[in-house]
Amino acid sequence: MATEKSAWEIAVQQFNIAADRLGLDDGMRQVLGTCKRELTVNFPVKMSGNVIKVFTGYRVHHNVARGPAKGGIRYHQDVTLDEVKALAMWMTWKCAVVGIPYGGGKGGVIVDPKPLKPRELENLTRRYATEISILMGPERDIPAPDVNTNAQTMAWIMDTVSMHRGYTVPAVITGKPVALGGSLGRNEATARGVSFVVKRAAAERKLKLDGATVVVQGYGNAGSIVARLLSEFGCKVIAVSDSKGGIVNKNGLDPVAVLKHKEATKSVVGYASADNISNAELLELPCDILVPAALEKVITATNANKIQAKIVAEAANGPTTPEADRILYDKGIFLIPDVLANAGGVTVSYFEWVQDIQAFFWTEAEINGRLERIMNESFDAVYALSKKHKVDMRTAAYMLAVGRVAEATRLRGIYP
Secondary structure, eight states, X not given: OOOOOOHHHHHHHHXXXXXXXXXXXXXXXXXXXXXXXXXXXXXXXXXXXXXXXXXXXXXXXXXXXXXXXXXEEEEXXXXXXXXXXXXXXXXXXXXXXXXXXXXXXXXXXEOOOTTSOHHHHHHHHHHHHHHHTTTOBTTTEEEEEOTTOOHHHHHHHHHHHHHHHTSOOGGGOSSOOGGXXXXXXXXXXXXXXXXXXXXXXXXXXXXXXXXXXXXXXXXXXXXXXXXXXXHHTTOEEEEEEETTXXXXXXXXXXXXXXXXXXXXXXXXXXXXXXXXXXXXXXXXXXXXXEEEOSOSOOBOTTTGGGOOOSEEEOXXXXXXXXXXXXXXXXXXXXXXXXXXXXXXXXXXXXXXXXXXXXXXXXXXXXXXHHHHHHHXXXXXXXXXXXXXXXXXXXXXXXXXHHHHHHHHXXXXXXXX
């Protein structure tokens, strides 16, 4: 029986598909197919009752040819170095697809944060930030929130780095509270970016959004906001899920009411106006738009043939394996890849960084307008490439991104 590919192996496979199409030479493949830095830190944290516990964390830079490393920090019990490397590589391509001047980075701590008390979580965050601070800086590496981290986590990291420096360094991190130099629109940015490219894809596929059915797997920040924004376009959200399971109502769900239920009960499961459904069943529901907004590798060779959506928009990172990509493409399903679909988050993170450096802030309308322009232009560039080369959208996005990073690498040359 074949062993399941790691996230890193999938990321490299996706890169190689684009590299083959671009005709990259062996030297460039080695440079772009390897992470520049991989930092592993094992650090003690004082828990409740003066108990000391050692945690393991990572911070990886994949490539910084186009600018400082950019990428989130996740807290999850299943974090691995391979996963963080893959996410860092995906960040490189994501930043290049939307044309912002960053390279790819990612971080993570092996921990289930849910049982931790607030003080324990703060202690862990500050110590981890201290350990990886040797890589961080507004010109070097700018982290952001990811799975199980949020604006408060970013505030602790910014404060920790600022205490070390002796002065406030707001541009060292993004996704901060607005009161500490965070950007308006940042909380909704990933989901808003997804909604913009879904609108673009629907227009290309002659799919009317008013009344279109939507299924969302994962009802965290991105998934819940995508559901609300698409419902504002007139879409009918018929099913959503979280880690504990899903709910379905063919007549439509109220995304805001479902979120209130989840906030009250810690899960969407048990929502009064819906039937319960498993995450696996949810992915296979007949619908117009499927939004995987949870974790990696949920659409695989095993279930891809059962996907019945017309458009799949990857709000999560790496939800579809390369084998599943081919099956979906052959079925005529229009897939908007993660490196394009969820790039709204890093785009508004870039806006936040720019505003912090200038100490000059923009209105939310300006931010949303600039985000829409960048997402639409990026979608159009990827779609044009997919039609020109007769390839799926992921391959086209990778060709665009890898080509841009390869060009930057060639122009800079190999030091010394």
